[in-house]
Amino acid sequence: MVVDKKIKVYVGMSGGVDSSLAAALLVEQGYEVTGVYMKNWTADLPGMKCPWADDLADAKRVAVQLGIDFKVFDFENEYKHKVVDYMIAEYKNGHTPNPDIMCNQEVKFKLFLDAALEDGADMIATGHYARVEHSDGDSPITSSSLLHAGLNQGPGALLNLDSRVSDEITSKSPLQTGVLKQAVDKNKDQTYFLYRVTGEAMSKTLFPVGELTKPQVRKMADERGLTTAVKKDSQGICFIGQIGIRDFLSLYVDAKPGEIIDKKSGKVLGRHDGAIFYTFGQRHGMDLGGGMPYYVVGKDMDKNEVYVTTDLNDDTLWKKTISLTDLHWINQAPVDGKYEIRVRHRAPLVWAVVSSGDNNTLKLSLNNPERAIAPGQSVVIYDGDTCLGGGIII
Amino acid sequence: MKCEIIYLDHAAATPMDARVLTAMQPYFIDNFYNPSSPYLPAVSVKRDYENAKHVIAQQIGGKIGEIIITAGATESINLAFSGVSGHVITSNVEHDSVLACAKHHENTVVAADNHGLVTVDVIKSAIKPDTQLVSIALANNELGTIQPIRDIAEVIKTERNNRLQLGDKTPIYLHCDASQGACQLDINVARLGFDMLTLNAGKIYGPKQVGLLWAASHVHLQPQIVGGGQENGIRSGTENVAGTIGFARALELVGEHRKYESKRLAKLRDILQTTLSDAFEYAIVSGHKKHRLAGHLHISFPGLDGERLIFLLEKRGVLVATGSACAANKGTRSHVLTAIGLGPEAADGSIRISLGHLSTPENTETAGKIMIEEIKNEYKRVGQ
Numbered sequence: 001m002v003v004d005k006k007i008k009v010y011v012g013m014s015g016g017v018d019s020s021l022a023a024a025l026l027v028e029q030g031y032e033v034t035g036v037y038m039k040n041w042t043a044d045l046p047g048m049k050c051p052w053a054d055d056l057a058d059a060k061r062v063a064v065q066l067g068i069d070f071k072v073f074d075f076e077n078e079y080k081h082k083v084v085d086y087m088i089a090e091y092k093n094g095h096t097p098n099p100d101i102m103c104n105q106e107v108k109f110k111l112f113l114d115a116a117l118e119d120g121a122d123m124i125a126t127g128h129y130a131r132v133e134h135s136d137g138d139s140p141i142t143s144s145s146l147l148h149a150g151l152n153q154g155p156g157a158l159l160n161l162d163s164r165v166s167d168e169i170t171s172k173s174p175l176q177t178g179v180l181k182q183a184v185d186k187n188k189d190q191t192y193f194l195y196r197v198t199g200e201a202m203s204k205t206l207f208p209v210g211e212l213t214k215p216q217v218r219k220m221a222d223e224r225g226l227t228t229a230v231k232k233d234s235q236g237i238c239f240i241g242q243i244g245i246r247d248f249l250s251l252y253v254d255a256k257p258g259e260i261i262d263k264k265s266g267k268v269l270g271r272h273d274g275a276i277f278y279t280f281g282q283r284h285g286m287d288l289g290g291g292m293p294y295y296v297v298g299k300d301m302d303k304n305e306v307y308v309t310t311d312l313n314d315d316t317l318w319k320k321t322i323s324l325t326d327l328h329w330i331n332q333a334p335v336d337g338k339y340e341i342r343v344r345h346r347a348p349l350v351w352a353v354v355s356s357g358d359n360n361t362l363k364l365s366l367n368n369p370e371r372a373i374a375p376g377q378s379v380v381i382y383d384g385d386t387c388l389g390g391g392i393i394i
Numbered sequence: 395m396k397c398e399i400i401y402l403d404h405a406a407a408t409p410m411d412a413r414v415l416t417a418m419q420p421y422f423i424d425n426f427y428n429p430s431s432p433y434l435p436a437v438s439v440k441r442d443y444e445n446a447k448h449v450i451a452q453q454i455g456g457k458i459g460e461i462i463i464t465a466g467a468t469e470s471i472n473l474a475f476s477g478v479s480g481h482v483i484t485s486n487v488e489h490d491s492v493l494a495c496a497k498h499h500e501n502t503v504v505a506a507d508n509h510g511l512v513t514v515d516v517i518k519s520a521i522k523p524d525t526q527l528v529s530i531a532l533a534n535n536e537l538g539t540i541q542p543i544r545d546i547a548e549v550i551k552t553e554r555n556n557r558l559q560l561g562d563k564t565p566i567y568l569h570c571d572a573s574q575g576a577c578q579l580d581i582n583v584a585r586l587g588f589d590m591l592t593l594n595a596g597k598i599y600g601p602k603q604v605g606l607l608w609a610a611s612h613v614h615l616q617p618q619i620v621g622g623g624q625e626n627g628i629r630s631g632t633e634n635v636a637g638t639i640g641f642a643r644a645l646e647l648v649g650e651h652r653k654y655e656s657k658r659l660a661k662l663r664d665i666l667q668t669t670l671s672d673a674f675e676y677a678i679v680s681g682h683k684k685h686r687l688a689g690h691l692h693i694s695f696p697g698l699d700g701e702r703l704i705f706l707l708e709k710r711g712v713l714v715a716t717g718s719a720c721a722a723n724k725g726t727r728s729h730v731l732t733a734i735g736l737g738p739e740a741a742d743g744s745i746r747i748s749l750g751h752l753s754t755p756e757n758t759e760t761a762g763k764i765m766i767e768e769i770k771n772e773y774k775r776v777g778q
Contacts, residue, residue, distance in 0.1 A: 057701065064705035069775075 006032040009206060010116035011125040012108060013037055013063065013070075015055030018127030020062040020228040021221045022208040026125055027066050029208075034121070035063035035070040038112055040103075041080035042239045043248060058228050065226065073115050075107055082106040084239060088252045094301040095376025096279040098193070099239075100345075105196035105328075113201055123204045129183035129190045130387075131210035132202045178202030180330050180387040185213040191387040192345040195380040199331040246277055258304035260284070263297050263316075269308065275299045278306050281317060281372020318369035322352075324362040324379055324391030331388070340382045341390075343370055349382060362391055397711035400761045404597075404689060404750030405535055405574060406715055410640070411599040411751070417643040418601065421636035429633050430622070443635050446642035453645040454591060455582035456608045462615070462625045463606050463638050467573045467594035469618070470607040471495055471529075473629070474569045474590045476616040477609070478526035485512040485530060486733040487537070492529050492571060493729075499527075508734045509682040510539035518549050525553075527567050533575035536730040536746055537681035538690025540579065543570055547587030567613055573597050573605075577648045577750070578656040578688050589613055593645075595637065599751060600644030604637035659749045660688035662758045666747065667691050669762040674769060678740050680731070689749035694736065698743035698772050706768045712761050715746040 011023045013035040026033045037059045042052055056072065063070035083102045090097035108126060116124045177199035183189040197205075209217050221229035240248045249255070255274025262269050272278065284294035297316045298307035309317070322343075327333070336356060340349040341364060352364040364379065373393055380390035401409075427436035429443050444458070451458045464470040468491040475482070475495040482499040484492050487506040496503065504516040512530055521528075528550060533540045550568045557564060567589035572581050576598050583591050590609045596602035609615055621630030648655075670693055671677055678694040695703070700716040707714055716728075731741040749758065 060701055061705045061708075064702055065709070070699075070702070 006030065008032045008034070008120060008122045009125050010034045010036050010071075010112075010119070010121040010123075011208075012112060012127070013059035014127065014234075015058035015062075015228065015231075016127065016234060017221050017226070017228045017231055018129070018209050018217055019059070020127070020226045021212075021217050021224070022125055022127040023062065023068065024066055024221070024224050024226060025208040026206070027068060033066070033068045035059060035066075035068055036112070036116065037070070037072045038107065039072055039074045039076055040107065040239060041076045041084055043251070058231065061227055071119075073112060075111050078111055079103070079107055079239070088249065090376055091249055091276045092253060092301075093376070094275065094299050096374045097376050098378055100193045101196055101378055104194050109194075109197040109201040109205065113204060117204070123206055125206040125208055127209055128194065128207050129185055129188040129210055129214075130194055130207045131181040131183060131385075132205055132207055133179040133181055134203055135177065135179065176200055176203035177331055178205060181210075181385045182382070182387065183207075183210045187346070188214050190345075191382075192342050192378070192380050195330070195378065195387055195390045196328045197330060202330065249276060250274075256304055258306065260294075260306050260308055263307040263309045263314070264311070269294070272306050275301055275304045275306050279372075280374035284308050318371055319373040320366050320369045322364040322366070322370075322373055322379060323357060323394040324364065325360070325394050327360060327362055327389065327391040329389035334381060334383065334388050339388070340384075341366075342380045342382065343373060344377065352381075354381060361394070398757075399711045399713060400757045400764075401752045402712060402714045402747045402749060402761060404752070405538075405746065405748035407602070408577075408597055408599045408750055409752060410601060411644060411647055413647060414600050414640045414643045418636040418640040421639060425635075429635060430624070439635055443633050443638055446635075446639040449642035450606065450638075450645055453581075453642075453649050454593070454608055455584045456591075457611070459626065460611060461606055461608050462628045463604070463634060463641070464629060465603045465634070466596065466605040467491070467571060467592050468605075470592040470594075470605045471569075471571060473607050473615060473618055474529065474592060474609070475499070475527065476618055477590075477613050478565070478567065480524040480526035480564065481522050482527040482529065483517060483520045483525055484528070485516075487512070487534050487539075487730045488529065488531055489535055489571065489573075492531070496529070500524075506534075506539075506733055509685075510534045510537040510680070510730065510734050511682050511685065512541050512546070514542060514545045514549055517546050521549070521553055521566075523562070524564060525566055526564065527569060529569040529571070531574065532570050532572035532579060532581070533687050533690075534681070534730065535574045536728060537692045537734070538574075538687035538748070539682040540575065540685040540687060542685075543568075543588070544586050550589075551587060565612070575687055576645075578652060578659070583608060583610075595641040595644055598644045598648050601637045601640045604634060604641050606641070655751075656688040658688075659753065662749050662753055662755060663689055663691050663747075665755075666749075666758055666762050667693070669759075670765060673766045678736070680734060680736060680744075687748075689753070691747040691749075693745060693747065694740040695743040695745075695769055695773075696737075696739045697776060697778050698769065700742060700744045703743075703745055703768065703772065706772065707765065710764045710768065712764050715748070716744060 009026050009031040011026055011033055013019045013023055023033055023035055037056050060070050083099050083106060086102055087097050087099045113124050180191055180194055180202055182191050218229060253276055255276055257271050257273050258275055259268050260270045260272050278296045278299060280296055282296045284296060292310040294308040294310055295317055296306060297309050297314055334354055336354060338351060339354050341352045342349055350366060352366050355363050357363045375393050377393050378390055379393060381388045425439050427439045429436060429440035447458050447461055451461055464473060471491045472495055482496050482501045483504060484496045485504050485506050487510050502520045504520050506512045517528060530541050530546060532543055547568050550566055554566050569590040570588045571592040573592060573594040576593055590607060590613060593606050595604035615628050617628050619630050624630050624633055667679060674695060676696055680692045681690060704714060704716060727741050731744060
């Protein structure tokens with residue numbers, strides 16, 4: 001079948017193997033592909049070699065190898081404002097935020113998408129391990145059929161979603177939308193980080209490696225001679241680089257030493273170097289004597305106090321009910337009922353009864369208590385393979 | 395299919411000469427002793443080390459006691475700046491290591507002209523009563539422009555004499571980083587009139603992470619690495635015996651071939667330059683027309699992306715650079731190209747070609763053909 005005009009896809013290339021293969025697959029599938037390196041903000045540490053230049057070079061080298069156009073989108077200011085400042089502010093509030101979720105919400109699937117469309121793209125793609133289902137009325141269409149159909153006849157109609165999903169959105173004007181689904185590789189699935197994207201963004205997004213497992217991705221990248229095939233996966237938060245979160249936060253937050261208090265006895269056990277560095281449920285890093293490990297079960301940011309316990313069965317450490325705020329749904333909010341949820345990236349899915357609470361909150365009741373449910377972190381809700389969205393733990 | 399590599403980046407690194415490796419080899423396994431140990435085999439190693447430094451001293455026309463072996467040129471430059479406390483002068487086309495050192499002092503960064511040349515006049519007018527150091531490279535690493543260092547040395551000498559006559563004891567030194575150009579230019583400290591000289595073995599077919607600072611006896615350096623008091627107490631740490639012996643051998647070898655090699659490379663470079671300039675009429679060659687290192691060719695293709703060109707050429711086995719390797723790594727435009735007023739369009743489309751021992755008439759010609767093909771394709775791709 002002859003396509004009049006090729007669909008233009010802008011693929012975010014980070015210089016890693018996943019986005020490299022994503023770009024290669026899109027080229028093979030017949031899209032008109034442009035590689036884009038998103039220049040995000042990085043901590044400028046005096047005298048240190050710039051950490052992102054090598055990644056940019058790797059991405060560009062693969063683009064040259066594939067014979068595609070390559071651009072750099074500079075999101076440094078926006079990224080600093082939307083992701084980094086948010087993260088620092090959340091830590092200051094005593095929370096443990098997730099900058100990757102914020103990055104996807106604000107940068108990759110908003111700024112990048114808008115900039116790409118503005119620049120002439122029809123769709124964007126990334127190397128995330130996730131799948132998206134673009135719907136054309138009743139039947140979900142795959143990326144290859146989308147390719148042949150051309151965008152004009154593409155997604156436009158509303159989804160015929162699961163009947164359990166409320167229909168509050170149907171009253172709005174018809175939106176293009178896409179459904180976010182878990183990756184085939186359950187071990188690598190990144191939908192936890194993607195739950196705050198919009199259905200509209202998904203309607204214009206492709207995840208070319210979502211159907212593959214990581215070993216397959218490496219093998220296929222190697223078969224295509226991509227120079228990033230053997231590159232190590234990045235670790236941790238990208239903009240912090242090698243220095244670690246503690247050193248990073250110390251640059252921005254005036255952390256003061258304070259007391260570590262045994263929650264049960266109220267006894268002062270020792271000193272910490274700043275309450276912001278401690279996360280709920282975390283095994284305490286400091287030697288408090290006595291041999292038994294201590295777990296953080298609370299913080300008072302005003303008093304700069306950290307509360308710990310040796311009792312692994314402490315009832316604040318285990319939660320059977322979770323309240324979520326700042327809810328976000330990719331398409332429709334779930335109706336009350338039983339769903340699978342994920343409380344952190346790569347955590348196994350667990351069942352919960354979901355019911356709406358007051359003031360736009362959501363209550364989750366678990367069968368079995370979950371450990372270390374930290375305020376500020378996200379819980380993501382699934383209906384089968386479909387990622388519905390989620391919220392922030394109160 | 396693996397294609398033959400044509401290496402055109404001798405300004406970044408040079409392959410070690412096999413004769414240098416042969417000279418170094420006995421000092422890894424057989425003669426491994428610590429030169430400071432008291433027994434005879436170690437004493438013998440110490441002697442070999444001293445002999446190597448003696449050879450180095452001969453090659454640069456200095457005295458053995460004035461040479462401090464360092465781990466490369468950057469350390470040497472840092473050490474050179476340690477000797478002064480007052481105002482320093484450098485230029486806006488200097489290497490990052492010089493500019494970074496200058497920042498720790500009150501400094502004046504003079505502007506090179508649009509060929510990358512630092513004229514005597516700008517140095518003269520930048521000298522203040524408390525100026526203690528002028529640091530200018532022998533030749534620019536990106537453009538290959540050779541600086542009028544002997545004339546600059548005269549300016550410093552005059553200033554020093556004036557101060558002496560006035561009874562002003564403020565010292566003023568000339569430091570010259572000759573990392574680039576040592577293969578092709580005179581580096582005799584007496585003839586050129588330096589007070590300090592930096593050399594880098596890794597750029598003259600010797601081992602990497604070996605360099606030196608030569609400092610005339612009247613220069614007072616501050617040790618940057620303290621400990622056992624080696625290198626006259628200026629640079630502690632067990633001597634790099636193999637590296638220094640390799641360094642000496644490498645200097646000897648470039649000394650022998652300097653004149654011949656300069657002529658040979660200039661010829662190859664000129665042919666390549668003509669080939670590329672003829673093929674692309676908008677190509678811009680930067681650097682001084684006459685005072686330029688023989689193997690250097692800095693050329694810009696406006697509208698293209700230099701880094702993309704590197705990856706395209708790399709696929710064909712041709713290895714070139716975008717300006718200085720460090721600047722490319724920072725993902726920012728080269729400060730040298732900005733300094734000489736090259737517009738962003740041209741600067742971004744720049745590559746640096748530097749010929750050397752691995753260059754032959756045949757492979758240089760082949761490289762020229764490949765470059766023309768790839769550059770034409772790129773111009774086609776971007777629609778120009």
